[in-house]
Amino acid sequence: MAVATRCEGCGSELGPRLLTCPSCLRLVHARTLQRLAAEAEAATARQSLTEALGAWRQALDLLPTGTSQHAQVMARVEALSRQVDVSGGGAGVASAESKSSRAGMPKALAGLGAFGVALWKFKFVLLFLLGKGKLLLLGLTQASTLFSMLLAMGVYWREWGWVFAVGLVASIYVHEMGHVVAIRRFGMQASAPMFIPGLGAVVRLKQTPVDAREDARVGLAGPIWGGIAAVLIFAAALATGWKSLGAIAHAAAWLNLFNLLPIWQLDGGRGFRALARRQRWWAVAAVGAAWFLTHESLFVVLLAGGTFRALLTPAPEEGDTRTLVEYVGLVVVLGVVGWWAQQWTGTALAL
Numbered sequence: 384m385a386v387a388t389r390c391e392g393c394g395s396e397l398g399p400r401l402l403t404c405p406s407c408l409r410l411v412h413a414r415t416l417q418r419l420a421a422e423a424e425a426a427t428a429r430q431s432l433t434e435a436l437g438a439w440r441q442a443l444d445l446l447p448t449g450t451s452q453h454a455q456v457m458a459r460v461e462a463l464s465r466q467v468d469v470s471g472g473g474a475g476v477a478s479a480e481s482k483s484s485r486a487g488m489p490k491a492l493a494g495l496g497a498f499g500v501a502l503w504k505f506k507f508v509l510l511f512l513l514g515k516g517k518l519l520l521l522g523l524t525q526a527s528t529l530f531s532m533l534l535a536m537g538v539y540w541r542e543w544g545w546v547f548a549v550g551l552v553a554s555i556y557v558h559e560m561g562h563v564v565a566i567r568r569f570g571m572q573a574s575a576p577m578f579i580p581g582l583g584a585v586v587r588l589k590q591t592p593v594d595a596r597e598d599a600r601v602g603l604a605g606p607i608w609g610g611i612a613a614v615l616i617f618a619a620a621l622a623t624g625w626k627s628l629g630a631i632a633h634a635a636a637w638l639n640l641f642n643l644l645p646i647w648q649l650d651g652g653r654g655f656r657a658l659a660r661r662q663r664w665w666a667v668a669a670v671g672a673a674w675f676l677t678h679e680s681l682f683v684v685l686l687a688g689g690t691f692r693a694l695l696t697p698a699p700e701e702g703d704t705r706t707l708v709e710y711v712g713l714v715v716v717l718g719v720v721g722w723w724a725q726q727w728t729g730t731a732l733a734l
């Protein structure tokens with residue numbers, strides 16, 4: 384709701400989208416900015432990096448670009464984002480938790496020594512997973528997500544039967560939630576996933592990543608989570624001997640591989656932006672090896688896209704090593720699962 388406001392400095396009327404008063408040059412949102420800065424400082428003091436990043440990013444939206452304040456806040460966001468990369472967003476929270484957990488450990492477990500500590504830690508892993516599970520369900524509560532998901536499921540259902548449809552849509556959902564978790568870890572806001580029948584799903588970013596590295600983390604988080612889902616589904620297929628699970632694992636692996644195509648706004652495209660030219664050739668080499676071993680035509684498409692990006696599009700001087708490791712790891716894991724699941728299922732599924 385845009386209500387016409389008056390400048391607190393000179394009293395002139397302000398348009399709804401103005402960030403600076405045109406008459407006295409005062410910052411329109413000065414008060415909010417002060418509050419956000421205080422929030423960010425307090426969060427930083429608590430070592431709650433994600434929270435601090437969120438506050439600074441909100442401040443960034445209220446500061447006019449090109450001003451020294453904007454540049455200063457931008458620098459803070461960049462620095463904090465790199466810290467989140469190293470520590471995972473809540474270093475302070477986690478270490479405080481483990482400190483207090485050790486103190487509150489039951490005597491019986493403490494007596495078991497290292498094994499007791501491991502058991503006690505396992506409890507926190509479980510709690511962490513449960514927390515993530517809650518987040519997964521959170522996305523489902525959005526009516527638009529649910530509706531678009533059902534629509535996509537309908538299309539797959541008609542094509543391949545309901546077990547396949549439900550499994551594939553669930554794996555796409557996990558992929559999208561990977562993006563959402565990464566976006567939130569960097570203090571940004573994201574829309575709930577929207578499913579596009581036949582294509583997959585998208586999550587819309589409400590803020591801009593601060594650099595190519597952050598964009599790559601957010602981009603590759605989807606295939607990483609989707610890849611883990613594919614591995615688990617295929618493990619379940621091998622354990623139960625249920626062929627439709629194999630078909631789901633195969634389709635899920637190939638869908639995540641397709642998203643690694645390094646062009647457009649696809650996940651792979653966002654990853655490649657953070658890679659130096661030499662690193663791009665390493666990624667191309669990995670894809671080439673995967674093609675040589677599996678003879679899957681999808682790898683030819685990835686090969687063409689990667690070569691194009693390595694040769695013809697601008698690349699940073701210094702690339703991000705972790706992005707390269709993630710990309711190559713994904714090509715290997717998804718390639719193995721996709722190929723193996725196809726052999727095991729015994730069907731050539733055309734996607």
Ligand SMILES: [Zn+2]
Pocket residue numbers: 390391392393394395404405406407408409
């Ligand atoms: Zn004014």
Ligand SMILES: [Zn+2]
Pocket residue numbers: 558559562602605606642650
């Ligand atoms: Zn994605």
